[in-house]
Amino acid sequence: MQELINAKEPFRFCARLHLPELTGLRAVNLAQLLDLIDKAPDSCIYNHTHRFLQQHQYLSPEPPNDFAFWVTEIIGERKLGEELASIDTVQYSSIESLRSKIAEVIRSYLGKNPLAKLRFAVHGEEFHFIKSVSFIMPTGYTVNNLEEFTDILKKVTIDSIYFHVFEARLRLERKANDFSNWIETSIGDKELADKISKLNPYMYTLEELRKMIIRLIERRYPH
Amino acid sequence: MAKIDEYAPIVGQSEVDCLKLIAQRLKGRVIQNINSTAVGGGVAEILSRMVPLLIELGIDAKWDVIKGGEQFFAVTKKFHNALHGRFEEITQRDFEIFMETSEKNAAELKIYGDIVFVHDPQPITLVKNKSGNKWIWRCHIDVSDPNRKVWDFLFGFIKDYDSSVFSAPGFSQELPIRQFLIPPSIDPLSDKNKELPEEVITAVLRKYNIIKDKPIITQISRFDRLKDPLGVIDAYRRVKKYIDCQLILAGGSATDDPEGVEVLEEVREKAKQDKDIHILLLPQNDIEVNALQQSSTVIIQKSLKEGFGLTVAEALWKAKPVVASNVGGIPLQIKHNYSGLLCHSSEGAALEIRQLLTNPAFARKLGENGREHVRSNFLVTRHLKDYMLLFLSLYHEQDIVYL
Numbered sequence: 095m096q097e098l099i100n101a102k103e104p105f106r107f108c109a110r111l112h113l114p115e116l117t118g119l120r121a122v123n124l125a126q127l128l129d130l131i132d133k134a135p136d137s138c139i140y141n142h143t144h145r146f147l148q149q150h151q152y153l154s155p156e157p158p159n160d161f162a163f164w165v166t167e168i169i170g171e172r173k174l175g176e177e178l179a180s181i182d183t184v185q186y187s188s189i190e191s192l193r194s195k196i197a198e199v200i201r202s203y204l205g206k207n208p209l210a211k212l213r214f215a216v217h218g219e220e221f222h223f224i225k226s227v228s229f230i231m232p233t234g235y236t237v238n239n240l241e242e243f244t245d246i247l248k249k250v251t252i253d254s255i256y257f258h259v260f261e262a263r264l265r266l267e268r269k270a271n272d273f274s275n276w277i278e279t280s281i282g283d284k285e286l287a288d289k290i291s292k293l294n295p296y297m298y299t300l301e302e303l304r305k306m307i308i309r310l311i312e313r314r315y316p317h
Numbered sequence: 318m319a320k321i322d323e324y325a326p327i328v329g330q331s332e333v334d335c336l337k338l339i340a341q342r343l344k345g346r347v348i349q350n351i352n353s354t355a356v357g358g359g360v361a362e363i364l365s366r367m368v369p370l371l372i373e374l375g376i377d378a379k380w381d382v383i384k385g386g387e388q389f390f391a392v393t394k395k396f397h398n399a400l401h402g403r404f405e406e407i408t409q410r411d412f413e414i415f416m417e418t419s420e421k422n423a424a425e426l427k428i429y430g431d432i433v434f435v436h437d438p439q440p441i442t443l444v445k446n447k448s449g450n451k452w453i454w455r456c457h458i459d460v461s462d463p464n465r466k467v468w469d470f471l472f473g474f475i476k477d478y479d480s481s482v483f484s485a486p487g488f489s490q491e492l493p494i495r496q497f498l499i500p501p502s503i504d505p506l507s508d509k510n511k512e513l514p515e516e517v518i519t520a521v522l523r524k525y526n527i528i529k530d531k532p533i534i535t536q537i538s539r540f541d542r543l544k545d546p547l548g549v550i551d552a553y554r555r556v557k558k559y560i561d562c563q564l565i566l567a568g569g570s571a572t573d574d575p576e577g578v579e580v581l582e583e584v585r586e587k588a589k590q591d592k593d594i595h596i597l598l599l600p601q602n603d604i605e606v607n608a609l610q611q612s613s614t615v616i617i618q619k620s621l622k623e624g625f626g627l628t629v630a631e632a633l634w635k636a637k638p639v640v641a642s643n644v645g646g647i648p649l650q651i652k653h654n655y656s657g658l659l660c661h662s663s664e665g666a667a668l669e670i671r672q673l674l675t676n677p678a679f680a681r682k683l684g685e686n687g688r689e690h691v692r693s694n695f696l697v698t699r700h701l702k703d704y705m706l707l708f709l710s711l712y713h714e715q716d717i718v719y720l
Contacts, residue, residue, distance in 0.1 A: 109335060113706040115716075116489035116496040137716040218461065218644075222486035224498060229706055231338060231720040251331040265717070 098315060100239050101280040105272075107235040107250050110257030112226050114141065119223040122215045124169060127161070128200045134223050136189040140265055141226035143183055143192060147256065147300065158183070158296060161196060164221045169213045174203045184294050188267050228261060240281060244311050252300035259295050259303065271295070273307060286314050318366075319506035321373050327505050328698045336698065339705045340374035342720055348708060349430025350380045353393070353439035356601060357569060358539070359501060359627050360436050360457055366504045366697055367704070374701070381426060383440045389418040391575050393439045396471075399464035400438070401543055401622040407466055416442070432708055435478075444477045451711040454478040457501070457624045459645040461487040479711055484625040485646040497707055500646055502700035503630045503691070508603035510634055513611060521608035527565065527595055532614035532674050535565040537606055537628045540580040540598075544568075545619045545642075548663045550587050550594065552619065555667035557593070560674050567597035567609055610635050615673050615680070619666050623647055630695045633657065633687030638680035640669045650695065656687040 119134060121127040131139070142160040158179060166175025177199050186192040204210055215221070233254055237243045247255075258272035268275065270291050278287035289310050295303055325333045350368060354361050364380055371378035385393070392411045399405040419442040426443065432451045435443060437458065444452050454475055460468065460483075468490070475481060480495045489496050503510055522529060534553055538544035546566050553564040566584060581598065588594040599605050610616060616632035616639045623645030630650055632639045639657040641647045651657035658669040673680040693699075709720065 109338075111335070111339070111702060111706055113703060113710060114498040116483060116486060116498050118489050118491045118496070135716070218487060220487070222489065224486060225716060227706075227710060227716050227718065229339075229709065229718045229720055231342075233335075233338065249331055251329070251335050253335065 098239050098241055099281050099283070101237075101276070102282075103276075103280045104236045104238050105243060105276045105280070107233045107237075107246060107254050108257050109231050109233050109251055109253040110261045111229045111231065111253055113229070114145075115225040115227050117223045117225055120220040121223075122220050123211060123213060124165070124171070124174075124200060124204060125211050127164075127221055128197060128204070130221075130223055131161070131193060131197050131200070135225055136193070136265075137225035137227065138223045139189050139193045139196070141224050143196075144260060144264075145224075145226070147260065147296075159196075160221075161200075164215075168215045168219045168221070169210075171203070171207075171210050171213065174200065174207075174210065177203065182294075183264075183296050186264065187269075189264060192264070228265070230257060230261075240277070240311055240315055241317070244308050247304060247308055252304070255300050255304050283314075286310065318369055319504070321370055323506055324696075324698050328692070328696060332698055336374060336701055336705070339702065339709075339720075340371075340376055343376050343705060343708055345377075346431040346708065347377045347379065347429060348432045348434060349428065350378065350434045350436065351383065351426070351440045351443060352380075352436035353383050353385060353390075355382050359624070362509075362627070363501055363697075363700070364436070366507060367701065370697065370701055371704075374705075376705070379430065383418075383422040383426060383443075385418050385422075385439065387575065388414050389439075394576055396438050396467050397458060398543070399467045400458050400460050400471075402459075402462040402464065403543070403622070405464065407464070412470060419443075432711060438471055441471055441474045444474050447477060451480075452478045453480045453482060453707065453711070455482045456488065457484060459485070459488060459622045459624050460490065461485075461645075463490075480707070482707065485649060487645075495710070497703075497710070499700070499703045499707065500649055500695060501625050501627055502695050502697045503627055503634060504697040505634060509607050510631055511607070513604070513607055517604065518608040518612050521605050522612055524605075525595060525597055527563070527612075529612060531593075532560065532562040533565060533612060534562055534615050534617055534670060535567065535609055535613040536617045536619065537567050537610060537631070538618070538620070539568045540566075540577045540584060542576070542580055543620060543622045545621050546580065546584045547587050548621075548666070549617055549619050550584070551663040552617065552666040552670065553594070555664065556670045556674070559671060562614075562674065563593040563595065565595045565597065565609055565613070567595070567599050567606065569598070569600050569602075606631075610637065613637060615640060615670050617666060617670065618642065618647065619660070619663070620644055620647070626650065629657075630691050633684070634691045634695075636681075636684035636688040638673045638683045639687065640666050640673070642666075650690065651687070652690075655683070656690045657683055 119130050121130050162175045162178035165171050235246045237246055262268045262272045274287040274291040278284050352360050368378045368380045392414045395405045428446050434453050436455045476493055482497045482499050483489055484500050536549045616637045618626055618629050618641040620642050625646035629641050643659040653659045660666040660669055
């Protein structure tokens with residue numbers, strides 16, 4: 095059993111709220127989709143690869159990004175859809191690198207399957223590029239040790255968990271998720287920090303992720 | 318009317334706390350909502366819930382209604398249909414009538430908001446009175462394929478707003494101002510959506526001579542051609558060939574919809590003497606609408622065009638299996654075969670109703686998924702959050718905003 099350690103710096107819980115902003119950019123075929131993926135603002139790429147996490151917090155029927163869903167369900171290119179859905183987002187540390195990978199997968203597929211360019215979405219089924227505008231706000235919760243941390247983690251909104259795990263790492267390009275970073279640098283428990291870092295957050299709903307992190311901490315520091 | 322803390326058992330205490338935190342950032346700002354009707358239709362319904370909740374959160378929210386006579390509303394109804402892509406002959410005189418009433422409203426209606434939130438085309442010209450404050454135009458209509466003459470006319474005013482809001486991605490247009498996506502919402506604690514005791518439901522059915530001895534298919538909508546009530550009767554008749562069932566077509570009327578009486582007559586004519594078709598005109602009786610939805614076996618929304626289709630969210634929240642057209646904001650609410658069934662025709666609607674009536678376990682699963690989808694995305698608490706963020710966005714242009 096580990097002794098409870100007081101943090102060098104307190105952890106301040108923030109929440110990330112978001113508002114979708116329409117861009118008027120729309121694609122009706124794969125060539126246009128690729129062109130717009132190359133040009134669209136980072137906020138669009140981020141939105142279409144992360145929207146599902148907050149919108150479908152319960153069991154989701156959708157593949158983990160909007161590009162994969164549209165390519166499969168609307169354009170009918172199932173193989174490409176599967177390739178896009180299989181992109182392991184957690185491996186990318188910036189939106190730019192994620193964008194390049196998505197574009198590369200589509201470009202390569204179109205190179206090998208030129209007839210796929212002839213498939214069009216019918217009117218009303220176009221792919222609409224939407225930006226995600228993030229509002230980051232302190233929740234007022236500040237903690238000084240892991241016991242306080244788990245107590246608050248049990249009650250903050252999923253918007254807060256989302257911010258510290260997903261937004262901080264990929265959109266704000268911090269090296270690790272905020273929880274692992276604080277546990278390593280302020281609590282000094284690198285082993286626990288690594289365990290949390292190694293969770294693939296894209297494989298869980300936000301509620302499941304909350305439970306997983308709490309379980310890891312409580313196993314290491316039983317009350 | 319429900320207080321904000323009463324939503325905590327439904328959406329979680331932390332969600333309610335979050336709303337309170339955002340509201341603090343808007344202290345001292347006056348939000349002036351303006352629309353064209355105080356009762357009837359989705360916009361008035363949303364505002365009647367939204368404004369008191371914003372006030373309770375400490376935001377100085379107000380609601381004003383413009384005035385307009387019969388001629389003005391006949392023109393705005395034509396605009397409404399034309400924006401939905403339906404053929405309408407719009408004359409120069411129509412634009413003149415619209416402008417005459419708009420100028421009177423501009424002279425009489427006091428603008429005092431730090432943020433002026435204008436709903437739909439009827440009050441759109443008021444932006445000419447803009448002077449240093451922020452203006453938002455909220456479009457509740459499906460403008461995915463608008464009549465260009467009407468859209469171009471409106472564009473002359475839209476461009477002067479600071480931001481605009483649409484209910485579905487397909488409605489966005491090329492605009493020189495920011496466009497946000499905010500679907501509307503339902504209030505789970507309102508008379509229309511709260512749980513009702515069985516005796517209330519029974520009393521409503523008795524009042525309208527509806528006996529629950531066979532499955533009930535229901536469409537709740539204004540009597541409006543865009544809601545395709547005649548197509549619903551077609552679908553019902555196709556189902557009836559195989560499964561004995563009854564149909565309820567029920568709806569109220571909005572004060573800004575002069576076409577309703579005509580459509581109601583067409584519906585009565587088509588229903589003829591079928592005793593299993595119940596055509597009910599329910600002027601603003603939310604408890605009765607709620608009871609009818611709760612007593613339904615399947616709920617249908619066979620709109621030809623739809624701004625959003627709040628009746629779909631209402632039905633899903635009651636965990637009902639829903640068959641609805643793949644138009645407007647409906648596909649945001651229904652993922653086909655997961656939280657309901659989408660259709661494209663009366664024939665398709667009939668087939669899907671039969672599938673649901675013959676597979677109750679499948680129907681139940683769709684209803685349960687639908688309720689969770691609405692809980693996460695289409696309740697008034699999410700809508701309040703989006704509106705407050707929208708107001709804040711007027712003062713921040715970046716994609717990442719630190720509050």
